[in-house]
Amino acid sequence: MAMKELKVFDQKLYVITQAIADTIMPSGGAFQTGANDVDAALLFDNYIDQFAKLPLKFVKTALYTIQYAPLFTRLKSFTGMSPQQRLRYLEGWEKSRFATKRNIFLMLKMLILMPFYSNDAVADTIDYHPGCLRED
Amino acid sequence: MLLTYNDINKDVVERPDVCIIGSGAGGAVMADVLSGAGIDVVVMEEGGYYTKERYGTYKPIESLKILYRDYGSTVVLGKTSIILPLGRAIGGTTVVNSGTCFRTPEGVLDEWADTYGVVKASPKDMEPYFERVEKTINVIPVTPQGLGKNGLVFKRGADALGLSNGMLKHNMIDCHGCGRCAFGCPHDAKQAVHLNFIPSAIKKGARFYANAKAETIVLESGRVKHIEGSIINEQTGNRLYGITVSPKLLVLSAGAIYTPYILQKNGIKLSQELGKNLTIHPAARITSFFDEIIEGYKGVPQGSYVDAYSSEGIMLEGIFVPPEIALPVLQPIGIEGKKRAREYNNLAAFGVMVSDKNSSGAVRPGIDSGPLITYRLHPYDLKKLIKGIAVASEIFFAAGAKTVDPGVHGIQEFKSSRDIAQLFTRHLRTTDFEMMAFHPLGTARMGELAGHTVVDSFGKAHGTENLFISDGSVFPTSLGVNPQITIMSFSMRNAEYIIDNRKRFLT
Ligand SMILES: Cc1cc2nc3c(=O)[nH]c(=O)nc-3n(C[C@H](O)[C@H](O)[C@H](O)COP(=O)(O)OP(=O)(O)OC[C@H]3O[C@@H](n4cnc5c(N)ncnc54)[C@H](O)[C@@H]3O)c2cc1C
Numbered sequence: 001m002a003m004k005e006l007k008v009f010d011q012k013l014y015v016i017t018q019a020i021a022d023t024i025m026p027s028g029g030a031f032q033t034g035a036n037d038v039d040a041a042l043l044f045d046n047y048i049d050q051f052a053k054l055p056l057k058f059v060k061t062a063l064y065t066i067q068y069a070p071l072f073t074r075l076k077s078f079t080g081m082s083p084q085q086r087l088r089y090l091e092g093w094e095k096s097r098f099a100t101k102r103n104i105f106l107m108l109k110m111l112i113l114m115p116f117y118s119n120d121a122v123a124d125t126i127d128y129h130p131g132c133l134r135e136d
Numbered sequence: 137m138l139l140t141y142n143d144i145n146k147d148v149v150e151r152p153d154v155c156i157i158g159s160g161a162g163g164a165v166m167a168d169v170l171s172g173a174g175i176d177v178v179v180m181e182e183g184g185y186y187t188k189e190r191y192g193t194y195k196p197i198e199s200l201k202i203l204y205r206d207y208g209s210t211v212v213l214g215k216t217s218i219i220l221p222l223g224r225a226i227g228g229t230t231v232v233n234s235g236t237c238f239r240t241p242e243g244v245l246d247e248w249a250d251t252y253g254v255v256k257a258s259p260k261d262m263e264p265y266f267e268r269v270e271k272t273i274n275v276i277p278v279t280p281q282g283l284g285k286n287g288l289v290f291k292r293g294a295d296a297l298g299l300s301n302g303m304l305k306h307n308m309i310d311c312h313g314c315g316r317c318a319f320g321c322p323h324d325a326k327q328a329v330h331l332n333f334i335p336s337a338i339k340k341g342a343r344f345y346a347n348a349k350a351e352t353i354v355l356e357s358g359r360v361k362h363i364e365g366s367i368i369n370e371q372t373g374n375r376l377y378g379i380t381v382s383p384k385l386l387v388l389s390a391g392a393i394y395t396p397y398i399l400q401k402n403g404i405k406l407s408q409e410l411g412k413n414l415t416i417h418p419a420a421r422i423t424s425f426f427d428e429i430i431e432g433y434k435g436v437p438q439g440s441y442v443d444a445y446s447s448e449g450i451m452l453e454g455i456f457v458p459p460e461i462a463l464p465v466l467q468p469i470g471i472e473g474k475k476r477a478r479e480y481n482n483l484a485a486f487g488v489m490v491s492d493k494n495s496s497g498a499v500r501p502g503i504d505s506g507p508l509i510t511y512r513l514h515p516y517d518l519k520k521l522i523k524g525i526a527v528a529s530e531i532f533f534a535a536g537a538k539t540v541d542p543g544v545h546g547i548q549e550f551k552s553s554r555d556i557a558q559l560f561t562r563h564l565r566t567t568d569f570e571m572m573a574f575h576p577l578g579t580a581r582m583g584e585l586a587g588h589t590v591v592d593s594f595g596k597a598h599g600t601e602n603l604f605i606s607d608g609s610v611f612p613t614s615l616g617v618n619p620q621i622t623i624m625s626f627s628m629r630n631a632e633y634i635i636d637n638r639k640r641f642l643t
């Protein structure tokens with residue numbers, strides 16, 4: 001499936017990214033579309049295909065850290081957790097007192113959500129219709 | 137002539153009078169004025185050549201990827217990381233800037249003369265250059281009709297509080313108010329330099345190479361001999377051909393980050409001040425939700441200002457970005473966060489910028505392929521930022537906001553103006569603030585005090601015979617206002633100095 005179109009991630013990173021993206025932006029709620037409805041992990045992979053070596057390393061390391069860090073504290077990897085556990089765990093990153101930890105997550109969240117919201121179908125669901133003040 | 141990597145099929149060798157590295161605010165004006173005097177000019181620009189037919193069709197995130205360096209996320213390291221977007225294209229950062237135009241404040245010009253010995257740059261000396269630049273790029277005030285609702289609600293709040301405010305001046309013709317200035321104006325209403333100074337220079341014979349990255353500068357006994365670089369395939373980032381330019385004079389206009397970086401990478405020290413004294417004009421954003429529909433993406437995003445506290449170095453200027461840039465930052469994760477996104481059309485935003493008189497940073501050669509940029513925000517400047525955030529929050533409430541998000545970690549969004557006091561009562565650290573910056577300056581500062589400055593009052597590098605710097609690097613202090621007019625005007629003045637002294641520099 002999506003594997004064929006991946007430019008940056010291998011299948012393993014793709015699955016981790018899917019789980020993170022789904023936790024950040026689940027389906028349902030104020031609007032139906034969620035990350036996995038538009039394959040946000042693939043959009044993210046394609047978006048960062050021209051990243052320089054160092055930022056790319058940063059992204060991959062951040063994804064692996066989120067996936068495996070809970071092994072030490074919760075004896076489970078991120079993908080091994082329930083959706084509720086994943087949400088609480090990522091909220092811990094998002095609201096962390098440690099600026100570095102928080103910023104790593106915020107950067108990742110930003111990179112995942114940027115291509116998500118750039119998708120026309122998603123823009124529609126939030127009633128975003130770009131246009132000018134003057135349409136002539 | 138303007139050539140891109142598509143037009144080149146072999147190594148390039150050039151022997152012009154002047155080579156300019158960088159085609160942004162500084163480089164474009166320099167190229168136009170020099171070529172107007174019959175001087176043979178070659179410009180090397182690392183970025184590609186884009187027109188409205190291309191960037192007019194890009195989504196904002198594509199513009200970030202294509203028109204900016206590092207996807208618009210160049211990072212400044214310090215206690216807190218600050219994002220410092222830099223343009224990379226024919227036209228440099230002017231292609232993606234907000235179009236706001238300010239002359240250099242008189243007090244700043246006086247300070248440069250008094251403290252750094254900068255000569256012939258008094259307000260009176262600079263006046264004709266400001267005028268010529270403003271005429272060329274068509275600087276006019278934004279009209280209230282062009283402001284859009286985001287600017288109008290803020291104005292309503294500022295007026296209610298009796299705070300001095302007004303419309304900003306912009307370089308534009310026939311603006312449609314589509315709110316995309318920072319992603320390439322799809323109507324070419326914003327008069328970035330690739331629409332005026334660059335075509336004018338080309339008409340006069342200047343040769344622009346897009347996708348041409350300068351890498352090596354060979355300097356022997358104080359004289360630049362030649363510059364070597366690569367013609368880069370824009371799609372793949374791969375080197376296609378070499379480019380060697382052997383000029384009589386080199387002008388570095390690669391911007392306040394890359395000008396010192398290229399020199400440092402080539403072991404050219406010039407002065408112990410090179411790469412130091414970086415100011416960035418740090419900025420914070422304040423967002424707010426209203427019951428009324430705002431649709432802040434319609435209108436000139438940076439159309440108005442509040443200057444009630446400008447004497448303290450605090451400027452409030454409009455900002456607004458499309459959902460793909462705004463929501464990833466504003467929306468908390470999970471189902472709850474989606475409520476916020478659904479209210480995007482009710483969102484208003486404004487920016488606070490503080491003049492960094494006490495803070496400073498540095499550019500050094502990094503470990504990877506780019507520079508290491510560091511910056512320390514002085515507590516005094518942080519205080520100004522906090523005050524600016526508080527003022528903007530008051531203004532939003534006075535305009536009828538439901539909630540205001542000050543963008544400070546650990547502080548919940550304000551529900552009423554009473555909550556604003558937390559900004560002063562809570563112990564807040566630099567790391568609690570989300571900051572960005574758009575105006576890097578100062579890393580090769582000018583003046584006549586050799587040892588304390590890198591270039592003289594006209595941009596000639598101390599200790600060299602034929603190397604000039606003409607871009608944002610040369611300004612000794614923060615301006616406290618947006619810098620493009622200052623950069624263009626000083627570049628025009630420096631170009632005339634070179635012309636007046638052509639016998640010395642060009643024979
Ligand atoms: C989003 C944003 C909004 C802004 N809004 C405003 C505004 O409203 N008003 C205002 O006054 N200012 C604004 N600015 C800032 C302003 O645009 C810049 O300060 C100004 O363009 C800097 O001019 P410069 O000549 O120093 O560098 P730039 O304009 O950045 O030009 C430098 C050029 O050099 C090229 N270059 C670098 N290294 C090399 C190399 N090795 N080889 C070849 N080429 C190279 C770069 O690709 C670039 O094109 C904004 C900036 C940003 C990012």
Ligand code: SF4
Pocket residue numbers: 235308310311312313314315316317318320321322323324325326435436437
């Ligand atoms: S608001 Fe739109 S039309 Fe006006 S200058 Fe900005 S991008 Fe161009």
